[in-house]
Amino acid sequence: METSERPTFETEAGEEIYRYVERHGTAARHRVRTVTSLPPETFQDALKQLKDRGYLEDDGGTLRVALEVGSVEAYSSDGFEYVVRPARQSDFEGLIDTIRDVTAEDTYIVAESIAEQLLYEDAVNRHNTAESRVFFVATVEGDVVGWSHLDLPQLDKLKSTAQLTVGVQEAFQGRGVGSRLVERALEWAEANGYRKVYNSVPTTNDEALDFLENRGWETEGVRKDHYTIGDDYVDEVMLAYTF
Incomplete structure (x- = not known):
């Protein structure tokens, strides 16, 4: 996701997940699921949408905001x-x-x-x-x-x-x-x-x-x-x- 792009959300569940991860820098997937108290299927669908849109990355169970800021x-x-x-x-x-x-x-x-x-x-x-x-x-x-x-x-x-x-x-x-x-x-x-x-x-x-x-x-x-x-x-x- 480009920083010039303001995040928009298809569902309230997606917004809740994104806001928690963004506010904490990174967050364990299981922690986000627990804190948001979303039903498993709702959580999985919302997280998939966020990843598909390039909003979040999932690195072995650690979620982070996916910002395009360049190479090493x-x-x-x-x-x-x-x-x-x-x-x-x-x-x-x-x-x-x-x-x-x-x-x-x-x-x-x-x-x-x-x-x-x-x-x-x-x-x-x-x-x-x-x-x-x-x-x-x-x-x-x-x-x-x-x-x-x-x-x-x-x-x-x-x-x-x-x-x-x-x-x-x-x-x-x-x-x-x-x-x-x-x-x-x-x-x-x-x-x-x-x-x-x-x-x-x-x-x-x-x-x-x-x-x-x-x-x-x-x-x-x-x-x-x-x-x-x-x-x-x-x-x-x-x-x-x-x-």
Whole structure:
């Protein structure tokens, strides 16, 4: 299923099953059947319809939302190897740890809020009629070391723009990982019909501003005294990348 496609349902049973799986990231098939309290035949028919329409995937009894977000890509440079791929629910803890690692070193309030949202919802990717988000991760030997994230509004008047966050653990910076993650997110956004992607950072985060500006991002606005950091009021710089 494409993230630009709003899910619609043929039956109430199908909607109930989808909403439970989407809200939890992944869910065991038997758990969904128990929670929904649907008769076996009704449950089986509704689940089959969801899978046939490309809404859900069943991986050996584990159900997940089937979002088309791309392939796995491996990179190697001077003996350093890493992979960039769509995030999975199993990346949850590594993703949280990586976001916290990055935001502990640099002031990146939007990314901090994303981490809190992930913890509250306990789900990596979301796709429903109200909100949609996707994550890409960079991994080294299976461990998450970086991410890029797109928040995708579902309101019709905002559906051509998206918000991005990106970060790489300090130990893996300076090796092109961040650039690959941004490229992956922008390529996906362009391919899915978005015309502009935003990123907002405090004006005190010089490294983030330099990183984005060197890759074609332009400042579209500054919100005065938008953040309170310690005892200081700090401006927010709103940058955009236009396709």
